[in-house]
Amino acid sequence: MARKMEPIERCDCDVIHDDIVRQVKNKMPQEETLYDLAELFKVFGDSTRIKILWALDEAEMCVCDIAFLLNMTQSAVSHQLRVLKQVDLVKNRRDGKNVFYSLDDEHVKQIFNQGLIHISEEDN
Amino acid sequence: MARKMEPIERCDCDVIHDDIVRQVKNKMPQEETLYDLAELFKVFGDSTRIKILWALDEAEMCVCDIAFLLNMTQSAVSHQLRVLKQVDLVKNRRDGKNVFYSLDDEHVKQIFNQGLIHISEEDN
DNA sequence: ATAATATATGAACAGTTGCTCAATCGATCA
DNA sequence: TGATCGATTGAGCAACTGTTCATATATTAT
Numbered sequence: 001m002a003r004k005m006e007p008i009e010r011c012d013c014d015v016i017h018d019d020i021v022r023q024v025k026n027k028m029p030q031e032e033t034l035y036d037l038a039e040l041f042k043v044f045g046d047s048t049r050i051k052i053l054w055a056l057d058e059a060e061m062c063v064c065d066i067a068f069l070l071n072m073t074q075s076a077v078s079h080q081l082r083v084l085k086q087v088d089l090v091k092n093r094r095d096g097k098n099v100f101y102s103l104d105d106e107h108v109k110q111i112f113n114q115g116l117i118h119i120s121e122e123d124n
Numbered sequence: 125m126a127r128k129m130e131p132i133e134r135c136d137c138d139v140i141h142d143d144i145v146r147q148v149k150n151k152m153p154q155e156e157t158l159y160d161l162a163e164l165f166k167v168f169g170d171s172t173r174i175k176i177l178w179a180l181d182e183a184e185m186c187v188c189d190i191a192f193l194l195n196m197t198q199s200a201v202s203h204q205l206r207v208l209k210q211v212d213l214v215k216n217r218r219d220g221k222n223v224f225y226s227l228d229d230e231h232v233k234q235i236f237n238q239g240l241i242h243i244s245e246e247d248n
Numbered sequence: 249a250t251a252a253t254a255t256a257t258g259a260a261c262a263g264t265t266g267c268t269c270a271a272t273c274g275a276t277c278a
Numbered sequence: 279t280g281a282t283c284g285a286t287t288g289a290g291c292a293a294c295t296g297t298t299c300a301t302a303t304a305t306t307a308t
Contacts, residue, residue, distance in 0.1 A: 011188035011254070013222065021193050024182040034178065037239050038171035045166030046266080047159045054158065058148040063285060064135035065145050071132050076267060078286055083266095089242075097275055097284045098137065107242055114235045115161050118213075121229070135284065170296075187255060200297055202256055207296095221254045221305050249308105256303070264295070273286070278279100 043087050044111070048072070049080050056090060057109050062098040167211050168235070172196065173204050180214060181233050186222040 028034075043049060051070050055061060061069070067077045081101055084090040091104040152158075167173060175194050179185060185193070191201045205225055208214040215228040 010192055012252095013186060013188060013254095017186070017189050020183050020185065021189050024179050024185070025193055027182050028175070028178055033240070033243070034174045035171045036243050037236060038169055038174045040239050040242060041165045041174075042169030045162055045169040047162035048266080050158045050162045050165075051152070054152055055148050058151050059144050061144065061148070062137060062141065064137060064283095065141050067132050068134055069145050069149055073132065073268075074285065075269080075287085079266075082286080094275085094285095097282095099285060105242055105245075107238055111235065111238045111242070112161060114231055114238055115164050116157070118164060118229055118231055118235075119157070119160050137284090172296080188253095197298075198255070199257085199299080202254095203296075206256080218255095218305085221252095223255060251306100251308075253306080254304085257301080259298105259300090261298085262296095265293085266291100267293100268291085269289090271287085271289105274284085276281100276283080278281080 040087060043083060043089065044115075046080075048076070049084060050112075052077070052080060052084065053089065053103065053108055054112070056101055056103045060100050060102040062095075062100050064098070066101070164211065167207060167213065168239075170204075172200070173208060174236070176201070176204060176208065177213060177227065177232050178236070180225055180227045184224050184226040186219075186224050188222070190225070 044053075048070065052066060055066060055069055063074055063077055063081065066072075066081075067074045070077065081090060081092070085092065089103070089105055089108065090101050092099050092101045094100075168177075172194065176190060179190060179193055187198055187201055187205065190196075190205075191198045194201065205214060205216070209216065213227070213229050213232065214225050216223050216225045218224075
């Protein structure tokens with residue numbers, strides 16, 4: 001996690017590399033943008049959360065329903081819903097004793113589908 | 125990580141929920157598919173790997189070039205390239221003392237862009 | 249051969265993650 | 279009011295992750 005502060009020493013590669021590296025450096029998005037992107041994918045990088053998101057894409061559901069569907073404790077589901085809410089992937093509304101969760105982003109399924117394309121191509 | 129084996133007890137929610145939950149359950153992809161999807165996103169869930177992938181999308185580069193570009197040790201970069209290779213996101217070729225890495229999937233940028241769409245919409 | 253360079257790899261370590269468990273909060277109902 | 283149900287929250291923990299460091303391997307140059 002901790003980043004080295006002293007610049008890495010350059011290897012003896014050709015000057016050609018030098019130009020390419022400089023070009024790539026200029027084309028790269030901002031450090032912060034790439035960090036945020038990683039943070040988003042980190043949220044997708046857990047099968048429990050993937051399942052929850054996929055389920056909520058089908059229908060709005062309360063916590064206990066999700067827990068039953070995924071065969072998990074309410075507590076575990078609640079913890080994960082919290083994570084999903086923090087990054088604005090889901091929203092919720094209270095109805096009596098229940099709290100209903102639903103998707104708060106229409107691109108989730110598109111992102112998933114892109115990922116599935118990669119997976120299906122791996123089996124070659 | 126460890127999954128509970130005894131089924132979660134059902135809450136006293138309406139019978140309506142029961143139907144919805146059953147419907148959602150039927151529509152959900154296979155457990156394994158969702159697991160694989162999470163594994164893929166887990167790889168994207170690290171800013172170092174995101175940077176490497178983004179860089180390699182611009183140009184083929186050797187390990188020391190990537191290390192210099194990202195101001196990281198060769199070792200750290202090499203470890204991450206190994207991870208990326210294991211999931212078929214990058215490929216490599218040796219040229220003398222150097223090993224050149226390049227992208228092995230054309231959808232990477234598309235997946236990134238989908239993610240960026242979500243991020244940019246968060247700032248509301 | 250030896251030395252030098254580029255990369256890979258394994259152990260170790262700190263930091264993080266996702267779950268369980270217990271306690272708590274919020275709303276409803278007797 | 280107290281009892282109950284659904285949901286949330288915090289502590290604690292085992293498992294995992296990403297880096298560093300030291301070492302090993304592979305290729306080239308001397």
